[in-house]
Every structure is written in C-alpha cells, then in structure tokens.
Amino acid sequence: MSYTLFYAPGAASMAVHWMLIELDVPFKTVLVDIDNNQQRNQDYLRLNPxxxxxxxxxxxxxxxxxxxxxxxxxxxxxxxxxxxxxxxxQRAEWLQLTLYIANTLMPAMRDWLYAAKDGDPGGAAAVKALAEKRISATWDDFEKRLRGGQPYLMGTTFGTVDMLAIMLMRWSRHMTCAATARPVLRKYIDHVCERPSYRDLNEREGLSGWPD
Incomplete structure (x- = not known):
C-alpha cells in the first residue's frame, strides 16, 4: 500500500499527517501552498475538486x-x-464524539476563520461571535470529560479524537475562547503535546509557538 499526503502546515491536514506518523507507515508528503491558492490550480483540483x-x-x-x-x-x-x-x-462513544467534532466544532472553526471571506464582510463580527459561542460550548463538553482526571478524551488511551481535538484547539489560539486559557484543557494539551509523534509533526510542518 502507498500513501501520499497533500498538506498545508497547521491546516486540516495536520491531524491526518499526525496519524500517519503515529501509525509508523511509509508515506510521502506534498506541500500545498494555500497562501498562494495552489489548492485552486487545475492539477490539484483534479485530485480534490x-x-x-x-x-x-x-x-x-x-x-x-x-x-x-x-x-x-x-x-x-x-x-x-x-x-x-x-x-x-467505547466504539459507539468514539463514533459519536468523532461526528460531534466533525459536525459541530469543525464548522464553527471554519465560520470564525473565514467569516469575512465566505460571507458578507459586514456581518463577519456577528458570525465570529456566534462561532465562538459554539466553540466554547464544545470546550465545556471536553472539560466535563477530562475533569475526572482521565488523560485523553476517550479515557486512558490516546487516539484519533485527541489528534483532531488538539489540531482544532491550536486553531483557537487567536480567539478570545482559546483552549489554552482553560486550565483543564491546558493540562490536557500539555500532556498530549509531549508525545514524540506531535513533536515530529511540528518539526515536519515547521510549526512552533503553541502551546507555549
């Protein structure tokens, strides 16, 4: 089997990149320069319309x-x-949590990040404010899971939901609802980000400055 990941540093590809590292399988990467709209060129659109x-x-x-x-x-x-x-x-719980992240948290993040680009710039502030409320509500749910002392969202075992959650918590770093501002989540973030695979991921993608 062969894998080639087309990615942009810190973008939605980050969790997939991290998972490939965790799986310790051979894979190749191709950088997509989204700042220069490379994701919109015809070669890339043939892969991902x-x-x-x-x-x-x-x-x-x-x-x-x-x-x-x-x-x-x-x-x-x-x-x-x-x-x-x-x-x-636990599999049923995992599926529920995964779809919750995909259907609730990820769209709210996109609304905040692209409020002015995807919609009317004049209404961007209201869109971002609503998105932050939805993101904060998700952080509340995550905190409830972690307050009992469990190290990961699904209990004692690190997994895919943690990779998705950490990626999205990183996205919140410039928001007023930043995940790192919450002590329970900050403890979780610091613990997960000590994993060698996360450090490897950051080195490969050239990322730094978070969660510091």
Whole structure:
C-alpha cells in the first residue's frame, strides 16, 4: 500500500499527517501552498475538486475530508489502538464524539476563520461571535470529560479524537475562547503535546509557538 499526503502546515491536514506518523507507515508528503491558492490550480483540483487540503492518495486513488481519511486509515491498520474495537460500547462513544467534532466544532472553526471571506464582510463580527459561542460550548463538553482526571478524551488511551481535538484547539489560539486559557484543557494539551509523534509533526510542518 502507498500513501501520499497533500498538506498545508497547521491546516486540516495536520491531524491526518499526525496519524500517519503515529501509525509508523511509509508515506510521502506534498506541500500545498494555500497562501498562494495552489489548492485552486487545475492539477490539484483534479485530485480534490473541493480545492481544500488534505488530499490523501491511497494506492493511486485520491480521497479527501480529514475525519473520513482518519477513519479509513484506522480501518486499513487494525490493531493501531487509535480507536476502540468494533462492536464495543467505547466504539459507539468514539463514533459519536468523532461526528460531534466533525459536525459541530469543525464548522464553527471554519465560520470564525473565514467569516469575512465566505460571507458578507459586514456581518463577519456577528458570525465570529456566534462561532465562538459554539466553540466554547464544545470546550465545556471536553472539560466535563477530562475533569475526572482521565488523560485523553476517550479515557486512558490516546487516539484519533485527541489528534483532531488538539489540531482544532491550536486553531483557537487567536480567539478570545482559546483552549489554552482553560486550565483543564491546558493540562490536557500539555500532556498530549509531549508525545514524540506531535513533536515530529511540528518539526515536519515547521510549526512552533503553541502551546507555549
């Protein structure tokens, strides 16, 4: 099997990149310069008609959508321990939490980041304010999970939901609802970001300055 990840540093591709590192499988990366709209050129659009990152080419077939890619990778690498086993109560909880992140938190993040670009610039402030309320509500839910002392969102085992959550918490760093401003979440962030795979990811993508 072969993997080629088309990515942009710190973007929605970050969690997929991190998962490939955690899986310790061979893969190639191709940088997409989204600042110069490289994701809109015809070569890239042939791979991903939505013009977004990531794209993961699996055995010469391109696929998109971060959460879907992570679920596909988990299926292709059973025994990775990055998600609960099928037909268990934890698997049902994992699916619920994963879709909650994908359907609630990720859209709110996009609304905040692209409020002026995707919609009327005159209404951007109101869109961002509503997005921050939705993001803060998600942080509340995450804190409830972590207040009992468990190290990860799903309990004692690190997994895909943590990679998604940390990526999105990083996106909040310039918001008034920054995840690092909450002590419970900051403790979680500091713990997860000590993983060698996260440090490797940051080095590969040239990222720094968070969560410091």
């Amino acid at each position: 939505s013009g977004r990152v990531p794209t993961l080419v699996v055995d010469d077939v391109p696929y998109g959508e971060s959460v879907a890619l992570m679920m596909m990778l988990a299926d292709r690498h059973p025994g990775s321990n990055l998600l609960p086993e099928p037909n268990t109560a």
